[in-house]
Amino acid sequence: MSTIIEVVDVHKQYGRKVTAVGGVTTKLESGRSVGIVGESGSGKSTLGKMIVGLTAPTSGQVLVDGRDLSRLLERRPGRLEYRRKVQLVAQDTTTTFDPRRIVREAIRRPAQILGGLDSKAADDAVDSIVADLGIAPELVERYPHQLSGGQRQRLSIARALVVHPDILVCDEAVSALDVSAQAVVLNLLKDYVTTHSLGLVFISHGLPATAFITDDLLVMNRGKVVESGETMSLLNAPSNDYTQTLVGAYQAMEAVA
Numbered sequence: 001m002s003t004i005i006e007v008v009d010v011h012k013q014y015g016r017k018v019t020a021v022g023g024v025t026t027k028l029e030s031g032r033s034v035g036i037v038g039e040s041g042s043g044k045s046t047l048g049k050m051i052v053g054l055t056a057p058t059s060g061q062v063l064v065d066g067r068d069l070s071r072l073l074e075r076r077p078g079r080l081e082y083r084r085k086v087q088l089v090a091q092d093t094t095t096t097f098d099p100r101r102i103v104r105e106a107i108r109r110p111a112q113i114l115g116g117l118d119s120k121a122a123d124d125a126v127d128s129i130v131a132d133l134g135i136a137p138e139l140v141e142r143y144p145h146q147l148s149g150g151q152r153q154r155l156s157i158a159r160a161l162v163v164h165p166d167i168l169v170c171d172e173a174v175s176a177l178d179v180s181a182q183a184v185v186l187n188l189l190k191d192y193v194t195t196h197s198l199g200l201v202f203i204s205h206g207l208p209a210t211a212f213i214t215d216d217l218l219v220m221n222r223g224k225v226v227e228s229g230e231t232m233s234l235l236n237a238p239s240n241d242y243t244q245t246l247v248g249a250y251q252a253m254e255a256v257a
């Protein structure tokens with residue numbers, strides 16, 4: 001299966017004064033991993049929310065395999081279809097897991113609702129994705145408060161991947177973790193993306209993590225894409241002033257590390 005998402009000149013306005021996204025055009029597809037980077041407030045999350053259908057563009061379109069996303073999401077079958085194809089992993093896992101239930105139940109739910117699996121098959125799907133991601137199986141039997149932030153984030157990725165989406169959107173998915181927990185999650189994601197030809201949209205203000213995991217980069221500043229291209233070429237020869245500043249800061253960090 002493959003999915004192509006075309007983002008066509010999307011704008012998002014909040015009130016009269018705030019233009020969070022001011023005309024972005026890009027294409028996302030299975031098998032490619034794209035990083036969206038930029039400083040805080042540059043519009044990355046708003047763009048991500050429009051891609052996953054959590055908010056509608058003020059103007060412009062998001063097309064899924066040629067179909068308008070806003071129209072597709074109007075009806076439940078369309079919403080279920082889109083959730084099967086495109087999944088989101090956010091920074092905050094508190095809404096992902098119900099504190100009163102063991103984590104297995106949260107991962108099983110999308111397998112049942114979106115994947116149409118019965119309870120036994122959904123349990124098997126949980127075991128299988130957890131094994132695929134190299135997560136210790138006993139962690140799914142715990143309550144969310146019995147897990148570390150890094151463990152919860154890995155399990156939220158398992159929850160997103162249990163339905164085998166074509167595209168995974170990660171919004172600051174590792175930013176709250178310490179460096180070693182970040183490395184575990186990034187390695188797990190990278191392995192999975194490569195072996196399953198998953199499309200990845202990796203939204204982050206952290207350039208090192210994004211550079212590690214992506215093929216292409218979109219650099220955002222004040223709601224616009226100021227530069228885009230293949231990750232390594234862009235890091236080696238950034239042409240835009242803003243990108244040069246971002247990359248300069250990244251190289252300075254690398255030099256200290």
Ligand SMILES: Nc1ncnc2c1ncn2[C@@H]1O[C@H](COP(=O)(O)OP(=O)(O)OP(=O)(O)O)[C@@H](O)[C@H]1O
Pocket residue numbers: 014018019020038039040041042043044045046047205
């Ligand atoms: N619901 C909202 N209502 C009003 N303004 C908003 C809303 N969401 C975002 N904004 C504004 O839109 C702009 C872009 O925000 P956005 O969260 O997309 O940026 P970001 O690059 O993801 O930042 P961060 O890295 O800090 O999450 C900011 O000026 C923000 O204050």
